Amino acid sequence: xxxxxxxxxxxxxxxxxxxxxxxxxxxxxxxxxxxxxxxxxxxxxxxxxxxxxxxxxxxxxxxxxxxxxxxxxxxxxxxxxxxxxxxxxxxxxxxxxxxxxxxxxxxxxxxxxxxxxxxxxxxxxxxxxxxxxxxxxxxxxxxxxxxxxxxxxxxxxxxxxxxxxxxxxxxxxxxxxxxxxxxxxxxxxxxxxxxxxxxxxxxxxxxxxxxxxxxxxxxxxxxxxxxxxxxxxxxxxxxxxxxxxxxxxxxxxxxxxxxxxxxxxxxxxxxxxxxxxxxxxxxxxxxxxxxxxxxxxxxxxxxxxxxxxxxxxxxxxxxxxxxxxxxxxxxxxxxxxxxxxxxxxxxxxxxxxxxxxxxxxxxxxxxxxxxxxxxxxxxxxxxxxxxxxxxxxxxxxxxxxxxxxxxxxxxxxxxxxxxxxxxxxxxxxxxxxxxxxxxxxxxxxxxxxxxxxxxxxxxxxxxxxxxxxxxxxxxxxxxxxxxxxxxxxxxxxxxxxxxxxxxxxxxxxxxxxxxxxxxxxxxxxxxxxxxxxxxxxxxxxxxxxxxxx
Amino acid sequence: xxxxxxxxxxxxxxxxxxxxxxxxxxxxxxxxxxxxxxxxxxxxxxxxxxxxxxxxxxxxxxxxxxxxxxxxxxxxxxxxxxxxxxxxxxxxxxxxxxxxxxxxxxxxxxxxxxxxxxxxxxxxxxxxxxxxxxxxxxxxxxxxxxxxxxxxxxxxxxxxxxxxxxxxxxxxxxxxxxxxxxxxxxxxxxxxxxxxxxxxxxxxxxxxxxxxxxxxxxxxxxxxxxxxxxxxxxxxxxxxxxxxxxxxxxxxxxxxxxxxxxxxxxx
Numbered sequence: 112x113x114x115x116x117x118x119x120x121x122x123x124x125x126x127x128x129x130x131x132x133x134x135x136x137x138x139x140x141x142x143x144x145x146x147x148x149x150x151x152x153x154x155x156x157x158x159x160x161x162x163x164x165x166x167x168x169x170x171x172x173x174x175x176x177x178x179x180x181x182x183x184x185x186x187x188x189x190x191x192x193x194x195x196x197x198x199x200x201x202x203x204x205x206x207x208x209x210x211x212x213x214x215x216x217x218x219x220x221x222x223x224x225x226x227x228x229x230x231x232x233x234x235x236x237x238x239x240x241x242x243x244x245x246x247x248x249x250x251x252x253x254x255x256x257x258x259x260x261x262x263x264x265x266x267x268x269x270x271x272x273x274x275x276x277x278x279x280x281x282x283x284x285x286x287x288x289x290x291x292x293x294x295x296x297x298x299x300x301x302x303x304x305x306x307x308x309x310x311x312x313x314x315x316x317x318x319x320x321x322x323x324x325x326x327x328x329x330x331x332x333x334x335x336x337x338x339x340x341x342x343x344x345x346x347x348x349x350x351x352x353x354x355x356x357x358x359x360x361x362x363x364x365x366x367x368x369x370x371x372x373x374x375x376x377x378x379x380x381x382x383x384x385x386x387x388x389x390x391x392x393x394x395x396x397x398x399x400x401x402x403x404x405x406x407x408x409x410x411x412x413x414x415x416x417x418x419x420x421x422x423x424x425x426x427x428x429x430x431x432x433x434x435x436x437x438x439x440x441x442x443x444x445x446x447x448x449x450x451x452x453x454x455x456x457x458x459x460x461x462x463x464x465x466x467x468x469x470x471x472x473x474x475x476x477x478x479x480x481x482x483x484x485x486x487x488x489x490x491x492x493x494x495x496x497x498x499x500x501x502x503x504x505x506x507x508x509x510x511x512x513x514x515x516x517x518x519x520x521x522x523x524x525x526x527x528x529x530x531x532x533x534x535x536x537x538x539x540x541x542x543x544x545x546x547x548x549x550x551x552x553x554x555x556x557x558x559x560x561x562x563x564x565x566x567x568x569x570x571x572x573x574x575x576x577x578x579x580x581x582x583x584x585x586x587x588x589x590x591x592x593x594x595x596x597x598x599x600x601x602x603x604x605x606x607x608x609x610x611x612x613x614x615x616x617x618x619x620x621x622x623x624x625x626x627x628x629x630x631x632x633x634x635x636x637x638x639x640x641x642x643x644x645x646x647x648x649x650x651x652x653x654x655x656x657x658x659x660x
Numbered sequence: 661x662x663x664x665x666x667x668x669x670x671x672x673x674x675x676x677x678x679x680x681x682x683x684x685x686x687x688x689x690x691x692x693x694x695x696x697x698x699x700x701x702x703x704x705x706x707x708x709x710x711x712x713x714x715x716x717x718x719x720x721x722x723x724x725x726x727x728x729x730x731x732x733x734x735x736x737x738x739x740x741x742x743x744x745x746x747x748x749x750x751x752x753x754x755x756x757x758x759x760x761x762x763x764x765x766x767x768x769x770x771x772x773x774x775x776x777x778x779x780x781x782x783x784x785x786x787x788x789x790x791x792x793x794x795x796x797x798x799x800x801x802x803x804x805x806x807x808x809x810x811x812x813x814x815x816x817x818x819x820x821x822x823x824x825x826x827x828x829x830x831x832x833x834x835x836x837x838x839x840x841x842x843x844x845x846x847x848x849x850x851x852x853x854x855x856x857x858x859x860x861x862x863x864x865x866x867x868x869x870x871x872x873x874x875x876x877x878x879x880x881x882x883x884x885x886x887x888x889x890x891x892x893x894x895x896x897x898x899x900x901x902x903x904x905x906x907x908x909x910x911x912x913x914x915x916x917x918x919x920x921x922x923x924x925x926x927x
Binding site for chain 1: 707710711712731732736738740742746747748750751755758759760763764791
């Protein structure tokens with residue numbers, strides 16, 4: 112026992128340690144990142160993220176104000192809140208759930224696994240609870256006012272939203288914690304990015320697509336016919352909200368039981384898996400060297416395929432950026448973990464569209480079916496992918512290594528970014544659209560699929576430039592900051608309104624092909640123009656940038 | 661009962677055996693230097709001894725307590741300065757040391773007083789309320805050392821503790837370690853810097869390729885290898901290459917092999 116203190120007990124939860132760890136965790140959550148003390152809005156990043164989510168929540172509440180019944184209102188708002196929460200936890204998994212640094216800092220301290228576990232749970236609940244309440248506060252006020260339930264209904268809605276969002280986070284924890292225990296670290300490290308993608312796909316189904324399906328089939332009005340809702344957790348919570356709003360009924364009681372029962376089960380199972388031992392496993396995972404044979408294989412493949420893309424680089428700096436990004440994308444599983452979930456979103460939409468036969472020729476003579484624009488949703492998520500790249504490609508745990516770009520006599524630092532962007536476009540964006548073209552050709556005429564995807568590709572490239580303008584940093588030169596991706600996810604959700612452009616151009620092409628094609632050419636011109644603007648802005652920005660490591 | 665006892669300590673990562681059957685006992689009040697080339701297994705040994713890594717085989721006992729079986733009890737005797745320099749950078753030194761004090765159940769006033777004195781003696785009192793994000797490596801190291809000592813541990817594990825420290829602070833730390841040892845503290849000192857080990861350690865253990873290859877006082881190691889200095893003894897025990905030929909080859913690699921009177925690099 113330590114001579115200067117009574118010492119921890121070693122069994123159960125040590126309350127004093129727990130209080131100290133929770134306080135430190137909240138401080139770390141609320142404080143800014145390594146390099147900039149404040150976000151651009153002049154507030155700490157977490158506050159800035161919560162404000163963004165509050166705006167999204169308000170936007171949702173206002174746009175659904177005219178909904179006829181509390182079930183529909185709750186279904187749509189809760190599905191958005193639960194989806195956003197789950198995706199936030201996926202994107203920021205390594206910092207939100209368990210931070211490998213914890214093991215380095217606490218592993219040799221006399222902290223029991225149980226104490227650590229409760230401290231992490233408290234921090235997770237604080238983080239998820241804050242985001243959930245920001246997203247659902249406007250909706251809870253709206254539902255109380257709109258459907259006459261007043262404060263009791265608003266409070267019940269907020270509580271259900273909180274439980275729902277924590278359950279969504281628990282699902283993510285459960286998936287990962289189980290996977291890391293089932294597989295050995297070598298296999299898991301190879302599979303982790305795909306686990307990410309599948310998790311996103313599953314969540315997209317459960318929290319976004321199935322509720323939309325319910326809406327499309329009108330089953331919210333005739334619940335007894337709604338076979339889909341048994342697979343859509345937000346529908347269970349919406350049933351509980353309707354029950355609280357004073358609409359009894361067997362289905363609402365069953366839904367409420369399912370919501371609360373599943374929440375208790377999922378949270379309990381997830382909680383039993385988080386421990387300091389789990390943190391150690393994560394740390395060991397980070398230390399596990401990649402399989403050399405598969406790495407060499409990957410190099411050969413990337414070299415063959417990458418030769419053409421690399422030939423697009425015009426300067427040594429561009430080639431350096433291209434190679435650096437390519438190697439990190441291949442070897443840095445944390446980088447892939449931050450990006451790959453994005454691919455799960457459009458793939459989920461595609462699978463869903465196929466399963467429900469929702470696809471229709473976007474340029475065909477018959478108008479699209481009302482109420483469920485599956486093509487537009489697919490297009491939106493395709494553009495979404497570029498967000499993940501634009502933000503994640505600037506971040507790395509080894510961000511301090513970027514000193515080399517400042518110390519070496521680099522003539523054109525913009526070229527390094529341009530090269531990295533070319534890698535992303537050539538190696539990931541183009542192939543992904545090629546795969547989508549093949550997939551879409553099975554469900555809509557190939558020519559329509561090609562035109563539609565070309566349109567979406569142009570929008571994606573335009574978004575990529577704009578998002579890079581908002582994040583004008585050298586590749587892998589920024590620290591991996593908690594809340595950064597979540598904030599940017601929130602901003603993109605708000606920018607979703609801009610996807611109206613996609614609908615407008617598609618409709619124009621369908622109605623009058625010539626003006627529609629002119630619009631496409633203009634869009635292409637705009638995409639090229641944005642690339643030029645990006646280079647100019649980067650040149651000014653990088654001339655001012657100093658290495659702060 | 662020994663302060664530290666490592667029995668057949670072994671660690672395998674996949675197919676790589678990082679540490680192989682290390683047996684070591686260190687009595688109270690001894691400063692034991694643990695030397696080895698890069699990748700020899702020094703840090704892995706320390707991580708197993710402080711309970712951060714589970715050994716594949718063998719046991720680590722701290723004050724007679726098995727670290728694997730009763731980790732909390734064993735760890736409360738330990739102070740550790742890790743090589744990684746990991747700390748919560750978004751806390752201030754004062755907050756960080758208060759957190760550590762709480763983890764060891766120190767009275768808040770006692771912990772705060774000690775923290776202030778550590779920061780003052782290490783010359784970073786002015787930065788006590790600044791976030792550590794902007795700290796230099798040396799400043800962080802001073803906080804790490806303070807965090808390892810604040811609870812008055814019986815045993816100190818130090819993994820490259822002088823990294824980033826200025827000459828004056830390094831001198832202070834070396835003398836501090838000698839003083840602490842004279843007061844009965846046990847110190848396990850991992851380093852590459854042979855001069856420091858030679859100067860402060862009562863005993864030197866050399867590990868190479870995961871195995872202990874020598875163990876004894878500095879003079880004993882010199883006698884064993886028939887070398888005049890610890891540096892030569894270390895090279896004799898761990899190196900399989902001819903230093904002169906390596907230096908020539910590296911120099912040729914830099915200059916392209918041609919002697920260049922007047923200097924100047926490639927343009």
